[in-house]
Each structure stands twice: as C-alpha cells, then as structure tokens.
Amino acid sequence: MSRPLFAFLLRRHWWTCGLCVMLPILIGLIVGVIYPTMEKERSVIGPMLDLMRNWFPELPNFLRPDGAFVWPYMHPMTLLAYVLAPAIVALAQPAGERGRGSLDLLLATRLSRTRLVTSVFSFMVPVAVVVALGPFIGSFIGSTLCGEVGSVPLGAYLLCSVEASALSLFFGSLALLVSVRARDRGQATLIFVAVTLAWFLVDVVSQMWKGAPDWIGRASPFGYYDPLGLAYQQEVSFTLDLLVLLVGAAVFLGWAVWLARRRRFA
Amino acid sequence: MxxxxxxxxxxxxxxxxxxxxxxxxxxxxxxxxxxxxxxxxxxxxxxxxxxxxxxxxxxxxxxxxxxxxxxxxxxxxxxxxxxxxxxxxxxxxxxxxxxxxxxxxxxxxxxxxxxxxxxxxxxxxxxxxxxxxxxxxxxxxxxxxxxxxxxxxxxxxxxxxxxxxxxxxxxxxxxxxxxxxxxxxxxxxxxxxxxxxxxxxxxxxxxxxxxxxxxxxxxxxxxRESRPRTVVLRYADGRRESRQHHGEPNALLDEIHREGLVDVEVRPASLDEVFRSVVGGDGP
CATH class of the missing domain: 3.40.50.300 (P-loop containing nucleotide triphosphate hydrolases)
Incomplete structure (x- = not known):
C-alpha cells in the first residue's frame, strides 16, 4: 500500500465518495420524515403496495418500521452508490491515467504496476465499508426521528451493511480488472457499465418472474445481497453470500494484478 | 556484472x-x-x-x-x-x-x-x-x-x-x-x-x-570533425567565396586563390548539418 497514492486518491475522490455515502443517509432521513404519515394513511397506501407487489414481490412493507427502514438498503440510488463509489476510483486508476498520459509519470517512480493495483484496491476497501454504512446511518437517524428506533432490527441492518460492503467491493474489483485491461477510461467505463447492466437485468428478471429457477438470481452478484431477508430475519445464507462476493472480489483482484504484470504497455 | x-x-x-x-x-x-x-x-x-x-x-x-x-x-x-x-x-x-x-x-x-x-x-x-x-x-x-x-x-x-x-x-x-x-x-x-x-x-x-x-x-x-568545414573567403573587390573543406589545412591553402584575399572564416560543421546529413535532410 502506497501512502502517497492513498492520500492522492483521497484528495481526488472524496467528493464523489462522500456523495455516495450521503445518498442512502438522505433516503433514510426522508423515510423517517414521511413514515408517520404513511402509517396514518395505511388504508390508502396498503392496497397500493399490494398492487405493486404483483410486479415486485420483494417490495418491503412500508407500513412496518422494519420494512420501511430497510428501504435505504434497497433504493436503486443506494445500489448505484454501492456500484459506483469504488468503481469510480478504479476506473480513474490506472485506465484514466493511461488515457491522459500521466500513468508514465506514476510508474517511473517506486510505484510498480502491482503496487498501483493493490494500492487502489486497498483504497477501495474503506470506501466500500463507508458507503455500505450509509444506509445503516440513514435508517438509524430516520427511525430515531419518528420514534421507531426500538422497532427496527439494527443488528440485522448491520449485517446488511456487511453484505453491502462485500457487494461494493465486488464491483470495485471488477472495475479494477477492466481498468487494468482497457485502453483508457472511456473503454473501461463502457465495459464496466455493460457488464453491470447485464447483471442488473438478470436480477430484475429473477425478481419479476414468479417461479424463476433459483440459479437465475444467483447468476448475478445482486442475487447475493438480500437486505429484506436479513431484515425480516428469514432464513438466508448470509455467510455463503458474503463468501461468494468476497471470493469474487479476490479473484478479480488477483486477475488484475496478473494482467498488470504481463501488460506490454504500462 | x-x-x-x-x-x-x-x-x-x-x-x-x-x-x-x-x-x-x-x-x-x-x-x-x-x-x-x-x-x-x-x-x-x-x-x-x-x-x-x-x-x-x-x-x-x-x-x-x-x-x-x-x-x-x-x-x-x-x-x-x-x-x-x-x-x-x-x-x-x-x-x-x-x-x-x-x-x-x-x-x-x-x-x-x-x-x-x-x-x-x-x-x-x-x-x-x-x-x-x-x-x-x-x-x-x-x-x-x-x-x-x-x-x-x-x-x-x-x-x-x-x-x-x-x-x-x-x-x-x-x-x-x-x-x-x-x-x-x-x-x-x-x-x-x-x-x-x-x-x-x-x-x-x-x-x-x-x-x-x-x-x-x-x-x-x-x-563535428567528421563533417566538412565551411570556409568563407572574402576578397578586396567585395567577392565572397564559400567552399566545403574536409582534411588537412595545407591542402586548402594550396587550393585557394590568395590574390586580394582579405579575410578567411572557417566554420566548423554544426550539429544541425551533421543531423541533416545523417537523417537525409529530414531534420527538425
């Protein structure tokens, strides 16, 4: 881990990473503000939610505190934050530096190709953890705001954050692999977005298709992230899910290091 | 090593x-x-x-x-x-x-x-x-x-x-x-x-x-020494003669017309000339 590079990455990415953390906190706050109204108007909102559940069976029950405050974990913007926060870092280094010609300047120092890749990965680990803590903070503040903090399974939410950080790291490592391989940031971003979108679509299909085989959901990394199951304390394979995501991240990292060493061009 | x-x-x-x-x-x-x-x-x-x-x-x-x-x-x-x-x-x-x-x-x-x-x-x-x-x-x-x-x-x-x-x-x-x-x-x-x-x-x-x-x-x-030098001769009547010379200086003295000669300037080959000769005129 290169300390100067860590400081450089922090200076460069604090704003985007900060935004990714703030998004789920903001969602939690909004849920905290509107929850009492939703509860009061349950006779109207209940049937609407039942109707929507026809298409999205995994929609949480917003009329229960444990369902409402799991929303910061499930909101599409939160998923986007998980995916983007570490990926932005990885796509900027090395692919971004290569594209704009500053990679030579970095690699002519003591920083080796391997060290560049492992340093970027090391930086992504706290980013993934902090981004995954965003929904927890949001849920905590939101539920405190409306006096429901006692009815919210904070322990289970914390497990959701652990799973979310593994998911975030998985996508960060994928971005790093693509970044090492690609010609520049443009190409790397294109490949990363295409792969992520494909997985996202697989996940949406597996959720909307009633009676879909289990393997379809498991074909996408999003299938290993189950905040609703954890929040409702259903029987979920938390350890296995976590393991799959972390092993995936480790494989991508190893592959990225191997590719970086073998690259003919820096 | x-x-x-x-x-x-x-x-x-x-x-x-x-x-x-x-x-x-x-x-x-x-x-x-x-x-x-x-x-x-x-x-x-x-x-x-x-x-x-x-x-x-x-x-x-x-x-x-x-x-x-x-x-x-x-x-x-x-x-x-x-x-x-x-x-x-x-x-x-x-x-x-x-x-x-x-x-x-x-x-x-x-x-x-x-x-x-x-x-x-x-x-x-x-x-x-x-x-x-x-x-x-x-x-x-x-x-x-x-x-x-x-x-x-x-x-x-x-x-x-x-x-x-x-x-x-x-x-x-x-x-x-x-x-x-x-x-x-x-x-x-x-x-x-x-x-x-x-x-x-x-x-x-x-x-x-x-x-x-x-x-x-x-x-x-x-x-520089590997390339011919430029020798510029100036005469009293205003004539100016420029020639390339490579080798012994005595040979040059034998060659030149000394009558009315007022100035001799010997310029060593510039790196620029060497460069152009090697890259075939495709210099900077």
Missing amino acids: KPGSGPAIETRGLSVRFGDVPGVLDLDLEVGVGEVYGFLGPNGAGKSTTIRLLLDLLRPDSGEARVFGTEVRTGGARLRADIGFLPGDLALFPFLNGFQTLRFLEGLSGRRATLRNEVLERLHFPTDALRRPVRTYSTGMRQKIGLVAAFQHDPRLLILDEPTTGLDPIVRDAFLELVNDRRVAGRTVFLSSHVLDEIDRCADRVGLIADARLRMESTVSEL
Missing part, C-alpha cells in the same frame, strides 16, 4: 515493434556514469520509445536494457528510485496544485526532495504560483514543474524527454546550466531532443537515431 555497478545505461539488441511498425530495432547503447548523453533524432525516430523501454513502461520484443547494471524489468522500485524522469508528453494532475504535485511525486519516489527549492529558483518558477492548481498553468510552467519533479530528489540518473519544450530562452539556459551542474555532481543525464543547439551545449556524447535504428554515436567534437 554486479547489480548496481556498471554503466548507467546499457542496452543490447533492444527491439520493439508495434505491429508492422518498428519502434526501436537492435539498439546497442552504453552511457557511462557521470555522462550527459544527447539522444537525437527526428520526430517518430524512436527516442521516446527507447526511454519507455529504459523505464520498463514498455516491454521489448527482444534484447535487454540495464540501468546501473540491473535489468530494468527486474530492478523494480529500488532501481526507479534512482531515476528522475520527465516524459515528452507531460500530463500532470489538474486537481492538484504545483506544490501538491511535487510533494506527491516526492512521496512516490521515496527520496527527500533536497533540490526542490534550488531548482524552482533557478528555473524562475514564481513561488506564489505553487499554490495554484496546475490546470491554470501555462505550458512552460507545467514543463518547469515536470523538470523540478525530475530533479528534486537528486536522482543518480535523469532521463529527460524533450525537456525544453515550452521554455523561454532564459529558462532554457538555466536548465542547461542545471544539467551541467548535475554532471559535475557525478549524475548521469540522458537527454532526448531534436533541438540540436541544446545538445551541442551540454552533451558529452551524442547518439543519433533515425528510422528506429541508432545511426551514429560519437562525442560532439568528433561528430
């Missing part, structure tokens, strides 16, 4: 191709410790490719490159800590200011920036501009920051690709003095350029690359 000893730079049969296009072919080069080596060549001749090979930023198809006796591919971080590098197409980090850029590159080099203030001063870099983001810098200021970054940790070997791009004549002179001072301090400088004047002024030896091959290697004075 023991790692860490030997010539500052040594390449043997170094070749690289980009598809069908040759980058560098069969390059044999040796630069001694404490030497200023001028690496000349027209655009696209293979100068920057050679530099990238020396820094392991590009891997060769065949041959080997050694710096201080260590193979560049295996030398790793320790070897590169001994090198100060200025790329030809310098790209800095727009969100950092000048000072942060220098601190960042100092941190990556792993060596204290003992020469930073001196080089900043000698290159006439305004101190207050160090706190401005580099995206607001002019081309010349960016080049100065790149030069300071290369020199600041007093590396044993400086590899500078087109170092005077964008510099005004006063700063260019200051830079050439700086190179001479580094030579006196026992440092090695590998300077790639197509500006012949600056090579002429500071290099001990010159290598000339064209079409991916090293065409000529010599000291600057030998190189």
Whole structure:
C-alpha cells in the first residue's frame, strides 16, 4: 500500500465518495420524515403496495418500521452508490491515467504496476465499508426521528451493511480488472457499465418472474445481497453470500494484478 | 556484472515493434556514469520509445536494457528510485496544485526532495504560483514543474524527454546550466531532443537515431570533425567565396586563390548539418 497514492486518491475522490455515502443517509432521513404519515394513511397506501407487489414481490412493507427502514438498503440510488463509489476510483486508476498520459509519470517512480493495483484496491476497501454504512446511518437517524428506533432490527441492518460492503467491493474489483485491461477510461467505463447492466437485468428478471429457477438470481452478484431477508430475519445464507462476493472480489483482484504484470504497455 | 555497478545505461539488441511498425530495432547503447548523453533524432525516430523501454513502461520484443547494471524489468522500485524522469508528453494532475504535485511525486519516489527549492529558483518558477492548481498553468510552467519533479530528489540518473519544450530562452539556459551542474555532481543525464543547439551545449556524447535504428554515436567534437568545414573567403573587390573543406589545412591553402584575399572564416560543421546529413535532410 502506497501512502502517497492513498492520500492522492483521497484528495481526488472524496467528493464523489462522500456523495455516495450521503445518498442512502438522505433516503433514510426522508423515510423517517414521511413514515408517520404513511402509517396514518395505511388504508390508502396498503392496497397500493399490494398492487405493486404483483410486479415486485420483494417490495418491503412500508407500513412496518422494519420494512420501511430497510428501504435505504434497497433504493436503486443506494445500489448505484454501492456500484459506483469504488468503481469510480478504479476506473480513474490506472485506465484514466493511461488515457491522459500521466500513468508514465506514476510508474517511473517506486510505484510498480502491482503496487498501483493493490494500492487502489486497498483504497477501495474503506470506501466500500463507508458507503455500505450509509444506509445503516440513514435508517438509524430516520427511525430515531419518528420514534421507531426500538422497532427496527439494527443488528440485522448491520449485517446488511456487511453484505453491502462485500457487494461494493465486488464491483470495485471488477472495475479494477477492466481498468487494468482497457485502453483508457472511456473503454473501461463502457465495459464496466455493460457488464453491470447485464447483471442488473438478470436480477430484475429473477425478481419479476414468479417461479424463476433459483440459479437465475444467483447468476448475478445482486442475487447475493438480500437486505429484506436479513431484515425480516428469514432464513438466508448470509455467510455463503458474503463468501461468494468476497471470493469474487479476490479473484478479480488477483486477475488484475496478473494482467498488470504481463501488460506490454504500462 | 554486479547489480548496481556498471554503466548507467546499457542496452543490447533492444527491439520493439508495434505491429508492422518498428519502434526501436537492435539498439546497442552504453552511457557511462557521470555522462550527459544527447539522444537525437527526428520526430517518430524512436527516442521516446527507447526511454519507455529504459523505464520498463514498455516491454521489448527482444534484447535487454540495464540501468546501473540491473535489468530494468527486474530492478523494480529500488532501481526507479534512482531515476528522475520527465516524459515528452507531460500530463500532470489538474486537481492538484504545483506544490501538491511535487510533494506527491516526492512521496512516490521515496527520496527527500533536497533540490526542490534550488531548482524552482533557478528555473524562475514564481513561488506564489505553487499554490495554484496546475490546470491554470501555462505550458512552460507545467514543463518547469515536470523538470523540478525530475530533479528534486537528486536522482543518480535523469532521463529527460524533450525537456525544453515550452521554455523561454532564459529558462532554457538555466536548465542547461542545471544539467551541467548535475554532471559535475557525478549524475548521469540522458537527454532526448531534436533541438540540436541544446545538445551541442551540454552533451558529452551524442547518439543519433533515425528510422528506429541508432545511426551514429560519437562525442560532439568528433561528430563535428567528421563533417566538412565551411570556409568563407572574402576578397578586396567585395567577392565572397564559400567552399566545403574536409582534411588537412595545407591542402586548402594550396587550393585557394590568395590574390586580394582579405579575410578567411572557417566554420566548423554544426550539429544541425551533421543531423541533416545523417537523417537525409529530414531534420527538425
């Protein structure tokens, strides 16, 4: 881990990473503000939610505190934050530096190709953890705001954050692999977005298709992230899910290091 | 050879191709410790490719490159800590200011920036501009920051690709003095350029690359002597006669018509002429 590079990455990415953390906190706050109204108007909102559940069976029950405050974990913007926060870092280094010609300047120092890749990965680990803590903070503040903090399974939410950080790291490592391989940031971003979108679509299909085989959901990394199951304390394979995501991240990292060493061009 | 000893730079049969296009072919080069080596060549001749090979930023198809006796591919971080590098197409980090850029590159080099203030001063870099983001810098200021970054940790070997791009004549002179001072301090400088004047002024030896091959290697004075001198004769009636002469001066004296001769001017061949003759008129 290169300390100067860590400081450089922090200076460069604090704003985007900060935004990714703030998004789920903001969602939690909004849920905290509107929850009492939703509860009061349950006779109207209940049937609407039942109707929507026809298409999205995994929609949480917003009329229960444990369902409402799991929303910061499930909101599409939160998923986007998980995916983007570490990926932005990885796509900027090395692919971004290569594209704009500053990679030579970095690699002519003591920083080796391997060290560049492992340093970027090391930086992504706290980013993934902090981004995954965003929904927890949001849920905590939101539920405190409306006096429901006692009815919210904070322990289970914390497990959701652990799973979310593994998911975030998985996508960060994928971005790093693509970044090492690609010609520049443009190409790397294109490949990363295409792969992520494909997985996202697989996940949406597996959720909307009633009676879909289990393997379809498991074909996408999003299938290993189950905040609703954890929040409702259903029987979920938390350890296995976590393991799959972390092993995936480790494989991508190893592959990225191997590719970086073998690259003919820096 | 023991790692860490030997010539500052040594390449043997170094070749690289980009598809069908040759980058560098069969390059044999040796630069001694404490030497200023001028690496000349027209655009696209293979100068920057050679530099990238020396820094392991590009891997060769065949041959080997050694710096201080260590193979560049295996030398790793320790070897590169001994090198100060200025790329030809310098790209800095727009969100950092000048000072942060220098601190960042100092941190990556792993060596204290003992020469930073001196080089900043000698290159006439305004101190207050160090706190401005580099995206607001002019081309010349960016080049100065790149030069300071290369020199600041007093590396044993400086590899500078087109170092005077964008510099005004006063700063260019200051830079050439700086190179001479580094030579006196026992440092090695590998300077790639197509500006012949600056090579002429500071290099001990010159290598000339064209079409991916090293065409000529010599000291600057030998190189000049290898070419005919220009002799200009002026006569009392205002006539002016110019001729090329190579070889014994007596032969020239026998040849010239001395009646009415008032002045003889002998101009040694310029590096520019040598360059043009080697690259076939395709000079800078």
